[in-house]
Amino acid sequence: MNKRLRKYVASLSLLLGLFHLGLAQSQVLIEAESFDETGGWVVDQQSFPVIHSSYLMAHGMGRPVADAVTHVRFAEKGTYHFWVRTKDWAPFPKGPGKFEVWIDGKPVGGVFGESGKVDWMWYNGGKVTIDRDSVEIRLKDLTGFNGRCDALLFTRSAAEPPQDSVGMASLRKELLNLDDTRKEAGHFDLVVVGGGIAGTCAAISAARLGLTVALIQDRPVLGGNNSSEVRVHLMGDVDKNHYPKLGRIVRELDNGDPGNGNPDAKEYGDKRKTDIIKYEKNISLFLNTHVYQVEMNGDRIAAVIGRDIRTNQETRFTGTYFSDCTGDGTIGFLAGADYRMGRESRAETGESFAPEKSDNFTLGTSNLWASLPVDSVTAFPETPWALPFSDEYHIDETKSDWQWETGFGNMNTITEAEKIRDHNLRAVYGNWSYLKNNKPEKYGKRELAWVAYIGGKRESRRLMGDHVLNQMDVQEGKMYPDATVTATWTIDLHFPQEKNSLYFPGEEFFAGTKHIRVAPYTIPYRCLYSRNVPNLFMAGRNISTTHVAFGSTRVMRTCGMMGEVVGMAASIAHKHETSPRGVYEQHLDELIGMIKD
Structure with missing residues (x-):
């Protein structure tokens, strides 16, 4: 490159840099979940697959919560168009989620969240004048009934911000510099995504066998449904195993049986679970990290990318093996793994409890x-x-x-x-x-x-393995050569309670069930790895079963034992430089021996 051309390229780069700087200064995006202080508002990430973001919610159970507060620096003073991204979550005709935005001690834009569309969208808050380098912004809840705010936008342009999710994702990447600020977590022997009982057990099992493990959880606590955030007690027996030593890690995490919905958060043992994980020198724990992207190398997973649900910091994790313990089968889905969702037909599976026709019905x-x-x-x-x-x-x-x-x-x-x-x-x-x-x-x-x-x-995607567990396997207690976890829970398939359906047809919120008791049976190892993504394990409610069999395998002590087996299988795969399927085909005796001992 000659001197004149180098000078031209340098000048062009400078101009482009100044253009992007000016663009960034003309638009200031503030993610609500990234406020300095969330006050009484809570961070909700459950809709990340849809809106590509977390948000703040005023979950006060009918009592207004304390303000969320942040301080924002503006590179340019002047007049901005002000937008608030929110929704009316219960517009009948006006919803209860009312809140105000205060800037430097004064409300701006009126009341948000009380009327409008049920969808997430930008609401125009009018024009505001910024006459200081730094301003204080408050979200002031007015009802305590779950008002929610995704983001605030200050822009010089009068144009409406993008309302669609794709446009919003692009806006976030641009204004938050997500690609430029992404961090590398490093390479791990096993990357476990999902910190419920299954994922936590998988991480501990693998780490104690010498593997380096990343355990990634999208909430601030471990335990999933057994955490203080959800409060479901552990079910399934660990003392009826064909392999009595399987389930020891589940016992370590078990904080007793406080029942469902106990008002005392401590009864669910959040600290116990976190302390056990932090004691393991081979585990790197990443809380508050929602994995939303997968990088592939051919048909193998090379890396996953997660975003902090509060700070929006992105982190990339590379690994040799991955275990999908998300419950939703998120990693498998993103990687193109075969999966099912809903009920199979009786003709397809031969199950007497399956419906005549397949459908999208899932437990709630x-x-x-x-x-x-x-x-x-x-x-x-x-x-x-x-x-x-x-x-x-x-x-x-x-x-x-x-x-x-x-x-x-x-x-x-x-x-x-x-x-x-x-x-x-x-x-x-x-x-x-x-x-x-x-x-x-x-x-x-x-x-x-x-x-x-x-x-x-309870139910969403089920990732398909080399074996799909079915009703007959469960009821007949079939003992396959790769039998691992012993399961004991009934076939427990929920449906709307009849009386609830009578009074709220199509809007049911109360369930019934009929327990079909089973003798202790085993889950084959082939249900715990993907049949078409060669380096993907799975443990938890997303393993390879039919809908009917899932009704029994889904309880958490059983899921935890699946995690223990996955950790063992990953260690064998790593030792022999083979795949999860290779463990079954070439090293099954070693795996069964490890489970026994």
């Missing part, structure tokens, strides 16, 4: 809740936006159990997770409002102590 999601007695009578507002209850139909309970469940095939548990959770909240708040205002003798001196805002999912 629960948001548990509990109340506690207080010293004096307390009030709870009327909830015209919630589900309507009456003397004829209400649920007379001081706390919930597993039956408070929404989904049942009329909503997708992945793409409509927020809608499902919100329907659960409309049921909980509507029923509680009825009880408080119509049964004062029993409920006057009670208050809601806890309502889950993170949904406890």
Whole structure:
């Protein structure tokens, strides 16, 4: 390159740099979840697959929460068009999620979240004048009923920001410099995505066998459905194994049985789980990290990319082997793994409990809740936006159990997770409002102590392995040569409760079930790895089963033992430089011997 050309390229680069700097200064994007102080607002990442972001939510159970506060520096003073990205989560006709945005002690743009469309969108807050280098911004909740804010945008342009999810993803990447600031976590022998009981057990098992492990969890605590955020107790036996030593790691994590929806968060042992993981020198723990992208090398996974649900910092993880313990089969789905979702037909599987025709029906999601007695009578507002209850139909309970469940095939548990959770909240708040205002003798001196805002999912994608466990395997107790985990839970398939369907047809939120008891049976190792992504294991509710068999395999102690087996298999695969399938084909005796010993 000659001197004149080099000078031209340098000048052009400078001009382009100045152009992008000016563009960045003319648009200031503030992610709500990245506020300096979230106050009483909570970070919700459950809709990341849809809106490509976390958001803040004012989950006050009917009592306004403390302000979320941040400070923002503006490179340029002057007048900006101001936009707020939010939604009306229950517009019947006006939703309850009202909040205001305050800049330097003054409200701007009016009230947000109370009326509009149920979809996420930008709402115009008018023009604001920024006359200081740094301003204080507050989100001020007005109701305590789950108002939510995704982002704020200050822009010189009068043009409306992109309303679609693809356009918003591009805007975020550009204004937050996501690609330029991405970090490298390094290379790991095993990358475990999903920090529920299955993923946590897989990480511990592999680490104790000498593998370097990254354990990635999209929430601030481990345990998944057994964490204090969801509060489901552990089910499935670990003392009826054909291999009695399998399940030892599950026992370590087990904090006892506090039941479902216990109002005491400590009963679920969040600290116990985290302490055990942090003690393992071979495990690198990454909390608050939602994995949303997979890099492939041919048909193998080369790396996964996660984003911090609060700071939006992106991190890349490379690995030799990966284990999908997300429950939703997220990594497998992104990698192109074969999967199923919904129910197979009876003709396809030969199962007597399968429906005549295949469909999209899945078990639902629960948001548990509990109340506690207080010293004096307390009030709870009327909830015209919630589900309507009456003397004829209400649920007379001081706390919930597993039956408070929404989904049942009329909503997708992945793409409509927020809608499902919100329907659960409309049921909980509507029923509680009825009880408080119509049964004062029993409920006057009670208050809601806890309502889950993170949904406890049961079913979504199931990743297909070399064996698909079915009803006959479960009921007949078939003992395959690669038998590993012993499972004991009934075939437990939920459906809308008949009375609930009568009063809320198509809007059910309360479940029934019929338990089909089984003798202890085993799950083949071939159910724990992908049949078409050569370096992918899976453990948890997303393993290779039919819908009917899944009704038994999905409980958490059983899922934890799957994780233990995956850790062992990964160590053998690493030792012999083979694939998960190679462990089955060439080293099965070694795996079974390890499980025994």
